[in-house]
Amino acid sequence: MKPPQFSMLIPLVLAALFSFSLAALPHENFLHCLSLRSNDSSISRVIFTRTNSSYESVLEGRLWNLRFNTTDTPKPLVIVTPTQISHIQATIYCSRKHGLQTRTRSGGHDYEGLSFVSRVTFVVIDLVNFRSVDVDVENKVAWVQSGATLGELYYRIAEKSRTLSFPAAFVHTIGVGGHISGGGVGLLIRKYGTAGDNVVDAQFIDVKGRILDRKTMGEDLFWAIRGGGGGSFGIVLAWKLSLVPVPANVTVFSVTRTLEQNATQLLHRWQYIAPNLPDDVYPAVIVRSINSTQDGRKTVLAAFNSLFLGTIDELLPLMKQRFPELGLTRQNCTEMSFVEALILNNGIQNQPLEILLNTTARVPIASPAYKVKADFVKDPIPETGLNGLFSRLTDDAAAMTILVFVPYGGIMDRIPENATPFPHRAGNLYHIFYDVGWQEEDNIHSQRYLDWARRTYDYMTPFVSKSPRAAYINFRDLDIGSNNIGHTSYAQASIWGRKYFKNNFKKLARVKTMIDPENFFKHEQSIPPLY
Ligand SMILES: Cc1cc2nc3c(=O)[nH]c(=O)nc-3n(C[C@H](O)[C@H](O)[C@H](O)COP(=O)(O)OP(=O)(O)OC[C@H]3O[C@@H](n4cnc5c(N)ncnc54)[C@H](O)[C@@H]3O)c2cc1C
Ligand SMILES: *[C@@H]1O[C@H](CO)[C@@H](O)[C@H](O)[C@H]1NC(C)=O
Ligand SMILES: *[C@@H]1O[C@H](CO)[C@@H](O)[C@H](O)[C@H]1NC(C)=O
Ligand SMILES: *[C@@H]1O[C@H](CO)[C@@H](O)[C@H](O)[C@H]1NC(C)=O
Ligand SMILES: *[C@@H]1O[C@H](CO)[C@@H](O)[C@H](O)[C@H]1NC(C)=O
Ligand SMILES: *[C@@H]1O[C@H](CO)[C@@H](O)[C@H](O)[C@H]1NC(C)=O
Ligand SMILES: *[C@@H]1O[C@H](CO)[C@@H](O)[C@H](O)[C@H]1NC(C)=O
Ligand SMILES: *[C@@H]1O[C@H](CO)[C@@H](O)[C@H](O)[C@H]1NC(C)=O
Ligand SMILES: *[C@@H]1O[C@H](CO)[C@@H](O)[C@H](O)[C@H]1NC(C)=O
Numbered sequence: 187m188k189p190p191q192f193s194m195l196i197p198l199v200l201a202a203l204f205s206f207s208l209a210a211l212p213h214e215n216f217l218h219c220l221s222l223r224s225n226d227s228s229i230s231r232v233i234f235t236r237t238n239s240s241y242e243s244v245l246e247g248r249l250w251n252l253r254f255n256t257t258d259t260p261k262p263l264v265i266v267t268p269t270q271i272s273h274i275q276a277t278i279y280c281s282r283k284h285g286l287q288t289r290t291r292s293g294g295h296d297y298e299g300l301s302f303v304s305r306v307t308f309v310v311i312d313l314v315n316f317r318s319v320d321v322d323v324e325n326k327v328a329w330v331q332s333g334a335t336l337g338e339l340y341y342r343i344a345e346k347s348r349t350l351s352f353p354a355a356f357v358h359t360i361g362v363g364g365h366i367s368g369g370g371v372g373l374l375i376r377k378y379g380t381a382g383d384n385v386v387d388a389q390f391i392d393v394k395g396r397i398l399d400r401k402t403m404g405e406d407l408f409w410a411i412r413g414g415g416g417g418s419f420g421i422v423l424a425w426k427l428s429l430v431p432v433p434a435n436v437t438v439f440s441v442t443r444t445l446e447q448n449a450t451q452l453l454h455r456w457q458y459i460a461p462n463l464p465d466d467v468y469p470a471v472i473v474r475s476i477n478s479t480q481d482g483r484k485t486v487l488a489a490f491n492s493l494f495l496g497t498i499d500e501l502l503p504l505m506k507q508r509f510p511e512l513g514l515t516r517q518n519c520t521e522m523s524f525v526e527a528l529i530l531n532n533g534i535q536n537q538p539l540e541i542l543l544n545t546t547a548r549v550p551i552a553s554p555a556y557k558v559k560a561d562f563v564k565d566p567i568p569e570t571g572l573n574g575l576f577s578r579l580t581d582d583a584a585a586m587t588i589l590v591f592v593p594y595g596g597i598m599d600r601i602p603e604n605a606t607p608f609p610h611r612a613g614n615l616y617h618i619f620y621d622v623g624w625q626e627e628d629n630i631h632s633q634r635y636l637d638w639a640r641r642t643y644d645y646m647t648p649f650v651s652k653s654p655r656a657a658y659i660n661f662r663d664l665d666i667g668s669n670n671i672g673h674t675s676y677a678q679a680s681i682w683g684r685k686y687f688k689n690n691f692k693k694l695a696r697v698k699t700m701i702d703p704e705n706f707f708k709h710e711q712s713i714p715p716l717y
Pocket of ligand 6: 446447448
């Protein structure tokens with residue numbers, strides 16, 4: 187009786203094998219691989235597949251730009267939220283083995299959503315659990331893991347010292363991982379340079395799963411990861427930062443002018459003055475449309491918002507001498523700690539410092555959905571040029587748009603262009619950051635705002651940097667060019683690459699060829715290998 191039973195089993199076994207191979211979706215093989223690669227069961231608690239009831243909330247946990255929260259936005263097959271380095275190593279190994287792309291997410295602020303959106307089947311490594319911050323006041327350094335937010339970093343420093351900080355962006359929800367990978371520009375740019383300029387070591391994991399530090403990775407890779415943009419070389423697990431001194435009190439002021447109050451003339455003057463002020467002054471301007479208080483009609487408001495690393499008494503005579511047209515008075519100025527000034531720049535008032543630890547609330551200055559573009563200005567823009575830009579702001583599509591004029595000069599004139607991959611140094615008066623915001627999430631509505639952004643960018647062509655028209659990788663803009671889904675040549679990638687990195691692009695490609703020759707870490711604007 188046994189032989190017949192056995193023989194009847196064979197087709198069943200074959201059928202089972204056959205259906206297994208048919209049903210073996212890439213993610214099942216991938217998940218199986220993950221369970222084999224991890225030496226304990228902990229990895230099973232950090233894997234979120236699409237059928238998991240927490241998948242949506244994990245994905246949306248660090249999804250800020252609602253332009254990428256539509257039903258037709260491609261979503262990851264699996265999200266892994268590692269709690270140990272071995273989880274990351276296993277995810278890299280199994281993604282390679284099963285031909286899946288990975289995207290690393292730290293703070294999720296990428297302007298084109300590249301840390302959690304891809305047109306090919308992909309896995310997200312979400313570093314939300316890698317967020318320790320360890321501040322050593324005595325030696326003026328800090329180790330910070332990539333998944334920490336800038337707010338967590340600023341809070342942990344301020345908790346221990348009122349006279350130390352770190353030069354990076356003020357929007358405190360931004361992730362340390364992506365931000366420093368792309369350079370990092372903030373209120374201290376004229377005094378201390380970019381965030382990447384102030385990194386002294388890093389912990390990095392490469393495509394083979396090796397854990398490297400500055401010494402073992404070598405100076406070229408250490409150079410590349412401090413401004414060459416995230417997602418190209420491997421995964422930065424943590425950064426060692428050199429903290430910088432700030433006075434116990436700094437001075438902030440805001441002086442505003444509408445078009446009717448000669449905002450255009452004042453901004454025109456600003457272009458000649460701001461880049462030449464002492465390094466201790468950060469004189470930014472934020473321009474947006476408002477409803478006029480007089481007749482309710484739209485006008486444009488320029489807010490001359492500055493930070494000064496010193497007292498009101500020192501600032502007033504300086505501004506009176508250098509920029510009398512501004513008419514700065516003592517009433518316009520306030521003294522506060524540097525970390526309070528960071529919070530104020532986010533449009534947050536009268537809140538305890540703990541607001542910096544809130545990683546779920548959007549800062550008031552950030553719109554629900556947005557698109558960004560940026561330009562570098564090397565020669566002052568004539569008044570007529572500024573007028574044309576401002577008149578565009580009164581368009582309905584620009585109601586939530588802000589233009590930020592960020593002054594360069596200071597130390598930026600003294601750091602060589604090739605010190606880090608961030609090449610926008612001497613010769614730039616300032617950068618303009620066109621932050622086009624809107625309310626609606628759906629694609630149909632988005633289109634008119636995107637059109638406004640592109641038309642305005644076209645309009646600005648004659649007034650801004652040329653050959654190449656420079657751009658900043660952290661203000662990522664896929665309109666300036668992108669890689670193919672498959673192979674992209676170095677020559678083709680140079681179209682966008684030279685805009686972001688100028689002559690540093692070639693070295694970035696050389697480093698890429700060395701550390702990730704098979705181009706595992708890639709996305710629409712990742713650095714290609716040199717072939
Ligand atoms: C409201 C707002 C305001 C901003 N203001 C400024 C500003 O003032 N100055 C400025 O310089 N920038 C500013 N930015 C841009 C910001 O610096 C970049 O978007 C930055 O890349 C975000 O880092 P993240 O970790 O939050 O982003 P993510 O979306 O997580 O990552 C960005 C990119 O880096 C990759 N990446 C993430 N983590 C890692 C890692 N650990 N290792 C390797 N690659 C990684 C991602 O895959 C992606 O390609 C602003 C952005 C927003 C949305
Ligand atoms: C969802 O994923 C988490 C983390 O892997 C796991 O702990 C949980 O049991 C899963 N929930 C369901 C309903 O599958
Ligand atoms: C994203 O979209 C989903 C589904 O429409 C919605 O439930 C969720 O609230 C949105 N997320 C955010 C952060 O607004
Ligand atoms: C296994 O886990 C231990 C800690 O639980 C860790 O130290 C070790 O490196 C892990 N080994 C591998 C191969 O992941
Ligand atoms: C600045 O000070 C002047 C006079 O002291 C005042 O009129 C003005 O409203 C103040 N504020 C701004 C934002 O200009
Ligand atoms: C604006 O400029 C005009 C012409 O220079 C001048 O007459 C006027 O007083 C200025 N207005 C303000 C509010 O400064
Ligand atoms: C400006 O006025 C328009 C109507 O004319 C209104 O829809 C809009 O909300 C107003 N904006 C502000 C910031 O008050
Ligand atoms: C900072 O300035 C505030 C407001 O002027 C003042 O009350 C405080 O004493 C100053 N603190 C320090 C440490 O100078
Ligand atoms: C973060 O801010 C949001 C919105 O203001 C608030 O609802 C939430 O309770 C805050 N979370 C924490 C942990 O403070």
